Amino acid sequence: MNSIVSVKGLYKTFGGSPVLSNINMEVSSGEFVVIFGPNGAGKTTLIKTIATLTEPTKGTVSIEGREVHKHSVDVRRSIGLVSHDTFLYDSLTAEENLLFYGRMFEVDEDLLKSRVNQLISDSGLDMRMRDRVATFSKGMKQRLSIARALIHSPPVLLLDEPYSGLDPEATEIFNDLVIRDENIKVKVMASHNIENGFKLCTRAVIIQNGKIVFDRQKADICDVEEFELIYREILGF
16 A cells, blocks of 8 residues: 555654654555654654644655655645644634635635535534634634644644544544544544544554554554553553
């Protein structure tokens, strides 16, 4: 099966200190890979490198056969990114934010309005679509952030610790949004939330000290309790 996302021999150092060491990972169509690990393990750096936001010290990352740091402008059209930064404009309404990003990614104008309306509805923000984002709660901003990430129907969705600060209701809406979009070929998420991450994933990866120390299909793990035991044993707590 051809990989949509390919990471080969990836190293990243900051100030001479290694953050990622020889990361190799192939992600095929239909996979939802969740990368687990403690703070400082290298999860965010890996997501940022795949997303073209930071360059590797050594090694390559490719999306649909294109090396991301040689073709970053084109590759970004294939990526939807949800992270700590919502990339939303507080002075604009929810609707205006999605229209802005849709036009930036050159979504067909005839389709854009219906796409915006559908994503806002799926986000549960119908009644707030014409309110400025500055008035939104953190959970509402995060829901709108994934709508922003999906506006151009990207084949690759990257999520970096998306559950931070979300209440249970917002978490469920967020999960539904992530799962529902059929245009997405692969999803890669960095998380330290074992319960939510394991619920969504088809494949679980653990990073420790910048290295992949566990990589297994979810079908080969009995349940979340077994995975939590594996996680704790690997990390030594």
